[in-house]
Amino acid sequence: TRTINTTAPDMAISLAGLPATASVGVPYAGSFSCTNSGGADAASGAACGVTGLPAGVTVGTCTISPAGSTWSAGSNVPAGATVSCPVSGTPTTAGNVTVTGTTGATHDSNPANNSATLPMTVTAPDMAISLAGLPTTASVGTPYSGSFSCTNIGNAEAGAGTQCGVTGLPTGVTAGICTISPAGTNWTAGSPVPAGATVTCAVVGTPTAAGDSTVAGTTGATHDSSAANNTDTRTINTTAPDMA
Numbered sequence: 001t002r003t004i005n006t007t008a009p010d011m012a013i014s015l016a017g018l019p020a021t022a023s024v025g026v027p028y029a030g031s032f033s034c035t036n037s038g039g040a041d042a043a044s045g046a047a048c049g050v051t052g053l054p055a056g057v058t059v060g061t062c063t064i065s066p067a068g069s070t071w072s073a074g075s076n077v078p079a080g081a082t083v084s085c086p087v088s089g090t091p092t093t094a095g096n097v098t099v100t101g102t103t104g105a106t107h108d109s110n111p112a113n114n115s116a117t118l119p120m121t122v123t124a125p126d127m128a129i130s131l132a133g134l135p136t137t138a139s140v141g142t143p144y145s146g147s148f149s150c151t152n153i154g155n156a157e158a159g160a161g162t163q164c165g166v167t168g169l170p171t172g173v174t175a176g177i178c179t180i181s182p183a184g185t186n187w188t189a190g191s192p193v194p195a196g197a198t199v200t201c202a203v204v205g206t207p208t209a210a211g212d213s214t215v216a217g218t219t220g221a222t223h224d225s226s227a228a229n230n231t232d233t234r235t236i237n238t239t240a241p242d243m244a
Helices: none
Strands: 010-013 020-023 029-038 047-051 056-059 061-063 069-071 082-090 095-104 115-123 127-130 137-139 144-151 163-167 171-180 185-187 197-206 211-220 231-239
Touching: 010 047, 010 082, 047 197, 061 095, 127 163, 127 211, 144 163, 163 171, 163 197, 163 231, 185 231
Parallel strands: 020 115, 137 231
Antiparallel strands: 010 029, 029 082, 047 095, 056 082, 061 069, 061 082, 095 115, 127 144, 144 197, 163 211, 171 185, 171 197, 211 231
């Protein structure tokens, strides 16, 4: 004969309440839970926790239901009760993380449901500027035209405060209207730039003085994930007519 204990606890964890995506600088909120779905015995020495959350996101105070009271690691979990733990914060770093949840108890009857994982993506904008559309030569008295562009190569919108501009253009040449694609509408400095969108700004005018001009381009956004591509430079050589 063999005696089977059908009253043993069975702690099971669920990460279903945690959103799988988050954004740098945007408040994140969710929860995970651990339920004693076993027999009549309370789960003693119970655990319920997670590791691997994005930087800036932490676990808050856990509660147990149906009692509705505060619960701490190592406390009992009656049969049928659920421990719920809130998760909140503002992510500070973009990238991919794996959240690992763990539960269990003394004499847990089913270790197979004591762990769970959740791949999570933390998105962020990444504005990159290019001055490749500016011709490197110009002539005094001859109309000049070109463009520069700023592209959000990240995976989240670059919000209000996004910049895209240049300084150091030849005398008589200025930056004109900027448009955003694929929308094809006008764009002004400080406006958002969706992920994958490009701002293109026209540069036009008639140079009035000869010499080399070092054009400096600058872009960026709040929570931009890479400052390395926020600047670019290009030299424009302006020549003057040589009357002999």
